[in-house]
Amino acid sequence: MTDMADATHATTRVPLTRKPGKAAPADAAPSPGAGKTACIRTFGCQMNVHDSDRMRRMILDAGYAEVQAYEEADIVVLNTCYVRENAVDRVRGHLGELSRLKKEGRVKKVALTGCVGAAEEASGLERQFGIDLVLGTHNTYELAEFVGLPGMEETRTPDLPGTGDGDSAFVTIMTGCNYQCSYCIVPTVRGRMACRPMEDIVAEVEGLVAGGTKYITLLGQTVDAWRYDGKRFCDLLERVSEAAPRVWFTTSHPSNMEDRTLRAMGERGTIVGRLHLPVQSGSDRMLKIMHRGYKAERYRRKIEVFREAVPDGALSTDIIVGHPGETDGDHDRTLELVEDCAFDSAYIFKFSPRGGTEAAEMEGRVPDDVVQKRFLQILRAVEKNGFEANQRKVGSEEEIYIRRGLSDSGQAIGETWGGHAVRLDREVSNGAEPGDYVRASISSAGPHALYAGARG
Ligand code: SF4
Numbered sequence: 079m080t081d082m083a084d085a086t087h088a089t090t091r092v093p094l095t096r097k098p099g100k101a102a103p104a105d106a107a108p109s110p111g112a113g114k115t116a117c118i119r120t121f122g123c124q125m126n127v128h129d130s131d132r133m134r135r136m137i138l139d140a141g142y143a144e145v146q147a148y149e150e151a152d153i154v155v156l157n158t159c160y161v162r163e164n165a166v167d168r169v170r171g172h173l174g175e176l177s178r179l180k181k182e183g184r185v186k187k188v189a190l191t192g193c194v195g196a197a198e199e200a201s202g203l204e205r206q207f208g209i210d211l212v213l214g215t216h217n218t219y220e221l222a223e224f225v226g227l228p229g230m231e232e233t234r235t236p237d238l239p240g241t242g243d244g245d246s247a248f249v250t251i252m253t254g255c256n257y258q259c260s261y262c263i264v265p266t267v268r269g270r271m272a273c274r275p276m277e278d279i280v281a282e283v284e285g286l287v288a289g290g291t292k293y294i295t296l297l298g299q300t301v302d303a304w305r306y307d308g309k310r311f312c313d314l315l316e317r318v319s320e321a322a323p324r325v326w327f328t329t330s331h332p333s334n335m336e337d338r339t340l341r342a343m344g345e346r347g348t349i350v351g352r353l354h355l356p357v358q359s360g361s362d363r364m365l366k367i368m369h370r371g372y373k374a375e376r377y378r379r380k381i382e383v384f385r386e387a388v389p390d391g392a393l394s395t396d397i398i399v400g401h402p403g404e405t406d407g408d409h410d411r412t413l414e415l416v417e418d419c420a421f422d423s424a425y426i427f428k429f430s431p432r433g434g435t436e437a438a439e440m441e442g443r444v445p446d447d448v449v450q451k452r453f454l455q456i457l458r459a460v461e462k463n464g465f466e467a468n469q470r471k472v473g474s475e476e477e478i479y480i481r482r483g484l485s486d487s488g489q490a491i492g493e494t495w496g497g498h499a500v501r502l503d504r505e506v507s508n509g510a511e512p513g514d515y516v517r518a519s520i521s522s523a524g525p526h527a528l529y530a531g532a533r534g
Pocket of ligand 1: 255256257258259262263264265299300331
């Protein structure tokens, strides 16, 4: 529901894998974590996944080995998300299990990090479950000392190397958010916007590319709000698009999205043409209540520029259904906007109140059955648009970047330069690995993906 919502709020297990070439020299002093094990469990958005990657790097540098199960871990890091209504309850469940394992002498130490670590409830949880370390989202670097590394000096803008899984990497360019959307906890838990210097970002990208990274995603809560020393996001994007072979960015805010950024997406051959631009509502009245800072007409104009600049680009958005005060008329405006913008996909959220947000206290709650009805109407409209747009691509020949190699189900997953997801069958993918390109023609299409080869 925040503007980072393109990452699903499902629980994500972050694999702890040592980067190649990182083995400690033979004559090095024993690492503090040598012979010990660590497990990181991540909940929430892409930003959290990225934070976990950074903490993982510290854990690996300290010599810990990866394990996936709590029972096998000496230390456990729970990197948490506050977005879902029952987030704290869910974390409580995990902490209960971990406290039992600690009593049995299996798990030695537990760290609670991320949005719940920064929330009011954290101190209660710390006392109740005897948590060894509680960190918010701005001081994850303190984990270094916890795992036995020398303390790190770090500003609020992270400058640790980008992380990813070999072929691709996320590079955080800014943290926090200066907006105050009625329903969002991000400004409370992540603080105000802080941007990294351009030169640091470009140097990091160049280092990653030199190390074999082929796909850079620039990351931030409102990534297009980035500015530093008179430079704006488009300046940075252009520099990065010269330094990296493939670039994307997420998540954008309509008020910050400049036309020249949209045009650069169409002009620069290394920028993926997918735009994720959360609109949240098509009603000006609701956009005002939500404090979004733009009107529906302005959003439509941005989309017109995008469609003209990147005719083949995929467009996705976030929509909140049933925010307090939403009337049938407001909902109709959203449906109209969905039709006008013809989104390829959307993350549609039924409103649920978050403690500490303005919307949680607002009157005018929308009954559940009405929310469900509106949700389905928007979902159907988006899926219809997505399906029709995908059908138009059948028969086209695409250069497809492989994101995931062949799975047990016999399909590889890739992405076109327009940012459309493609499923490739065994024959078409022909053993391609993540980071490879495959030229293939689109044989069929569903509402959510294109297919190359047999549909399987
Ligand atoms: S407050 Fe910031 S992060 Fe939250 S939804 Fe609004 S713009 Fe996005």
